[in-house]
Amino acid sequence: MRIPVQLFDHATNDAVEGELFDEVTVEHFLETQRDWRPAVIEAAKAMLKSGAPREGVPRHFHWDWSRKEADLKVLAFSFFGITCGGRLQGLMKLETAGRSCRLPAQKGKPLVYVDYLETAPWNIKTLAQPLGKAPQFGAIGSRLIEAAVRKSIEEGFKGRIALHSLSTSEQFYLEKCGMTAVSRDPAKQDLLWCEFTPEQAELFLGEGGGAA
């Protein structure tokens, strides 16, 4: 699957055409290691040099996509990527089997679990600014979450999705996306399990009057 998807170009303050695809390959992992990782390290060093507290340096400074390479062919997993301007702008891994809701009202119902989601470092303001740059493209994370919700709908899960949010991302998922904070998960380093109900997912998709 390769479909056009509009992203937000911060330089022109307008929409720009990108592409959403699900044929993620080893080459994409290599691209993130070659292009993303050095940029994140450079930004993290600049942040520390400018006096930013160590805990403020993003945790995905440590992330390594090569950990995910072995999952490429597992049928219960789906991968999505976004490209724009000839470069990879975001990647996501979904689990489409074996996961269920923890929200009491939805308990036990199947959902799509977002196991991994990341945008290229040059799209993150907090990483671009220490290097004296502006973020390039906006709404990459939102587009990936939109793809996760639409995948959930395709699977018959009515838009239900869940994820373990890192502490630095909680504001986005709770306040900006409108997900519900269900509980801290001791099995996952006390990360917050967040869920979309079908109604919240519909609101996020904009079909109920716009995002929360």
Next chain:
Amino acid sequence: MNMNTDKDWLRRRAEQEDGCFVSVGGLIESLAEKDESASVVPMKPAFVRFVQLARRDRRLSLEQFAEKVDVELAELVKIETEEHYKPTLRTVYKIAEFLKVPDKKLLALAGLLQVKDPQFQKAALKFAARSAPIEKLSQREHSDLEEIVKLLCEQ
């Protein structure tokens, strides 16, 4: 999959996301890796044997092979001699490229990719089980090599 084409929605989402971190997963996974060894059929010996036979079939020393494939000699030595060494993604990818076999199947053989194909697993194990390295390839080894190449290249 039909994505939202509303530009107002896009602008709202970009404003909402601006300045936020959106990352999920990664470090947490790496710190708490699941023990999947029990459910994964070990195919690494087949990978090692395949690399050895393919190299010898080309009459290449380890050093020459490393140079031609564009991988570190030290890693190639580890691949051929250390039973539990896990090759890097790049190295397997480069070997597949050089030997002209599908990279994903070779990644599976190297233990870097899970496959749910019992026939492929069984054939790989059978191939590995016939391990008897000698200096020059015998007719049987030639046949074995052809067999594993055929298996790797099968759609």
